[in-house]
Amino acid sequence: MTVWTHVFGAACEREGEERRVRWGFLGASQIGRTLAPAMRAAGETLAAVAARSEQRSVAYADAEGFERTEPDYQSLLEAPDIDAVYISLTTDAHVPWSIKALEAGKHVLCEKPLAMNAREVGQLLAVQQQTQRQVMEAFIHPxxxxxxxxxxxxxxxxxxxxxxxxxxxxxxxxxxxxxxxxxxxxxxxxxxxxxxxxxxxxxxxxxxxxxxxxxxxxxxxxxxxxxxxxxxxxxxxxxxxxxxxxxxxxxxxxxxxxxxxxxxxxxxxxxxxxxxxxxxxxxxxxxxxxxxxxxxxxxxxxxxxxxxxxxxxxxxxxxxxxxxxxxxxxxxxxxxxxxxxxxxxxx
Missing domain, CATH: 3.30.360.10 (Dihydrodipicolinate Reductase; domain 2)
Known part of the structure; x- marks a missing residue:
């Protein structure tokens, strides 16, 4: 029996079967075009993407194989079928949207550098400890x-x-x-x-x-x-x-x-x-x-x-x-x- 309710929330509860993680992308970035195929190769599901404009989101979703687009970042975070989000916005937006994602019950993989300063990382750490969701800075070298x-x-x-x-x-x-x-x-x-x-x-x-x-x-x-x-x-x-x-x-x-x-x-x-x-x-x-x-x-x-x-x-x-x-x-x-x-x- 596989029950991941504690890890991924109610949307991820499955019994008797393996469950792919359903990813949402905040941002239609160029680096995301490298990560999206890597996620597919790792067996993950590209569920939704939200970008600055609908036109940009649609073009990105079609090119990278997402199931759908969301009208804005907050709508994506509120989607019950999204388990984890990848954030590739500008650096000043990393921590604010990472915090919102954690509060929405999502795990967060965020582009580097994670924050503008150490104070922001401390704020994110406090929220992560409260929500018990995972946050990781997306460095590949390790x-x-x-x-x-x-x-x-x-x-x-x-x-x-x-x-x-x-x-x-x-x-x-x-x-x-x-x-x-x-x-x-x-x-x-x-x-x-x-x-x-x-x-x-x-x-x-x-x-x-x-x-x-x-x-x-x-x-x-x-x-x-x-x-x-x-x-x-x-x-x-x-x-x-x-x-x-x-x-x-x-x-x-x-x-x-x-x-x-x-x-x-x-x-x-x-x-x-x-x-x-x-x-x-x-x-x-x-x-x-x-x-x-x-x-x-x-x-x-x-x-x-x-x-x-x-x-x-x-x-x-x-x-x-x-x-x-x-x-x-x-x-x-x-x-x-x-x-x-x-x-x-x-x-």
Whole structure:
């Protein structure tokens, strides 16, 4: 007997049969065109989509295979047959609509970055604890097999004592009519690409960030390039770089007292082979679809079958680091995330 009433609400109660999760999309985004086929491949149902206009919703639903459209976001959330929602709106809308979705009894998979700041993540966490629904930031890098491989090397001590790490994610983004060029809506390099670097460093190194230093170059109101230095316990510091106006490049490296490790495609590797170089050895990984693996994991977590790999505690810590990087660049000084030498430098 399969009864998922506790997990998915009354709409999901089924006995004697497996039940596909019925997904609703808030937003008809380009990234959703990658996620929608991954959901179908994972055995999920694309039930409904709501976008800024009916014309946009209909075109998206026809192209991606949704059963229907809804006239607006709230109508989709109120639909009793929707079990979970995927939110791919502008960053400033992520937390407000995630909260509404939780209050409507839906599980939430939300595009990165999850929030505009750590305060918003804290608000979302409070609602999530009240509703007992799952919320996850839609990063794909932890769901590629190479990520588990690297994390095992780090945690097992095979690299030796950690000495340095670096993460870079750079690209050239030329689309002019896009929210990424609006700071108020969550645009800029640090939000759009730097969040990957911060998330990966936190997950792989398993250490808290003590302080942050950053420099930013701007185009209008947004940072087109951010470089940062993050201090870890014991005096170690790691570097990160992100840009919306650079030759496309991504890499993550970790150096220990015994070995040096390089991930050539740590963040975006859908259906492409990847290689992790450890000293003189290369570990090769066959192409996989990390979006499909992410969806399968999220559904399993919503069913109560496994804990979330990326819970809101991780998202909160990541947001705190992003806040510190922004503050450092704005104020031109080191920002301490734990009590440091100057109380005025703390956030």
């Amino acid at each position: 769901f590629h097999p190479q990520f588990d491989f690297v994390r095992e090397l780090v945690t097992s001590g095979q690299l030796g004592e950690l000495r340095a790490a670096n993460a870079a994610f750079l690209s050239r983004f030329d689309k002019v009519d896009d929210f990424r060029w609006s700071r108020e809506r969550g645009g800029g390099a640090l939000f759009d690409l730097g969040c990957y670097a911060v998330s990966a460093l936190l997950l792989l190194l398993g250490q808290p960030v003590v302080w942050a230093d950053a420099q930013q170059a701007f185009l209008g109101s947004v940072d087109v390039t951010t470089t940062g230095l993050l201090g870890l316990p014991g005096g170690m510091a790691v570097t990160l770089a992100c840009s919306l106006q650079a030759a496309t490049f991504q890499q993550l490296s970790i150096t220990g007292s015994a070995e040096h490790l390089v991930m050539s495609r740590p963040f975006s590797s859908i259906n492409s082979p990847t290689t992790v170089t450890v000293g003189q050895h290369q570990e090769h990984f066959a192409p996989v679809n990390p979006y499909q693996r992410m969806v399968a994991h999220f559904v399993a977590a919503a069913r109560g079958e496994e804990p979330l790999k990326l819970n809101l505690t991780h998202s909160l810590t990541q947001a705190q680091v992003l806040d510190a990087l922004f503050s450092s660049a704005t104020n031109n000084r080191r920002i301490w995330l734990v009590p440091g030498p100057g109380v005025d430098d703390e956030i």
